[in-house]
Each structure stands twice: as C-alpha cells, then as structure tokens.
Amino acid sequence: MQSALTGQDEPIYCSQQIKIPPQLPDMLKKFTKAAIRTQPTDLLQWSYAYFDALSQGEQPPIKERLELPPPAENILSIGLLKILNKQLRPIDTIKKSLLLEKWKNLNLSREKLAELCNLGNFQNEFKWLEFLCLACSDLSPNLTETMKIACSILTKDEEGGPDRIIFSLFLDLYRYLASFDDSIDNRYVDNVIQQLEPEVEKSDGLIGPRHFTGPISPKLSPEF
Structure with a gap:
C-alpha cells in the first residue's frame, strides 16, 4: 500500500504480523506481582532497575512480601534493607558507587546515604555488613x-x-x-x-x- 505522503510502499501492520514472544505474558505477570509486593515510590526508576537486573542475571529489587504500612517516599525500611542485602551481601566489600546505584533504584534519600557513610567513615570501598549495621541502627531506638x-x-x-x-x-x-x-x-x-x-x-x-x-x-x- 502506498503512503499518501511519500508515495512509497509501506508495510501494513495487523495482528497476524505482530509476533509476541511466548515468554512475555509470564514475564509481565511476574513484573506486576513484584511491583505490587515492592510498592516502589518511583515506579519508572524501579522498573528500569528490575528489567536491567534480569537482563544481567542479577538479583532484581524485589521485596519478599508486601510491607505494611508501605514506607513513605525516600524513607528507608526493613523491607528495603532486605532488598539491598540480597543484592549486595554476596559482594562482601562493595564500592560506594554501586551502593549509590542500588540506593537510587529504590528512590531512597541521598542525604540519608551520605549521613550513614559519614557515620561509618565509609569511603570508596567498605564492608557491606558494616554499612548494613548502621542502616539497621537508623531504624531502631537502641x-x-x-x-x-x-x-x-x-x-x-x-x-x-x-x-x-x-x-x-x-x-x-x-x-x-x-x-x-x-x-x-x-x-x-x-x-x-x-x-x-x-x-x-x-x-x-x-x-x-x-x-x-x-x-x-x-x-x-x-x-x-
């Protein structure tokens, strides 16, 4: 069929021409469940991190179960710390840049990250478990x-x-x-x-x- 604007033949798209990968429905189902369970405060950023992790064969930023009440925007919680621990504990000694990336994907406060890093005197590389300890202390009274x-x-x-x-x-x-x-x-x-x-x-x-x-x-x- 010719385009009225270009006069050139252009493809006609119909349902028979669109091929849907057989894995797509299951992938979207898992994504939806993960989003409902995790309740990301920045869905766009979290979605990018989710699919990027899957493409890299890494642990995606998913909560094990729905956290009630859901944490407010930018606020650290036990559920979010569990996500970070799953992603970072296997590394043991982590780079600050990597933590910042994972932190950003969860839409957490950069000011809080800086505060914790200052408290622990964490520079470019540090032990994940030491950071985790201080993050836990930020959520508790004693x-x-x-x-x-x-x-x-x-x-x-x-x-x-x-x-x-x-x-x-x-x-x-x-x-x-x-x-x-x-x-x-x-x-x-x-x-x-x-x-x-x-x-x-x-x-x-x-x-x-x-x-x-x-x-x-x-x-x-x-x-x-």
Missing part, C-alpha cells in the same frame, strides 16, 4: 532492637521463624555496633558474650533475638 533487625535481615530461617544467624557473625556485628556507643566498653561486651555462649551452644552455634531479649538474657547495652 542496640538490642538494632540487632533484632539485623538478625531478621540476615537469617536463613523462614519468615516468622526464630531469625537465627551464626554466632560468629553476631559477634562481629555486635562488636562493631558497640564501638559506636560510649556506654559500652570491651569488658562489658566480653561479659555479654560469655553469658550468651552456653545458650548458643545448645542451639548448634546459632543465635536469635530470643537469646538476648528474654527477661533473664544478658543486656546488649547497659542502658537498655
């Missing part, structure tokens, strides 16, 4: 609650389980966070660890919030 959040993010237990992590990992996180609290000295930390060890041994070397939040459990900080 050290005990911070460690509970860290356990919930790092655990391999199923949702609703005891949120246990390996004791050696717990010790690294606890010592690191305690170093920011002037009320906690090394002797206090060592005493807490000595009290925790017998109970942890009974749990196959795993520790969860029940070990440090019970009425007779050692207090992770003297002010709690």
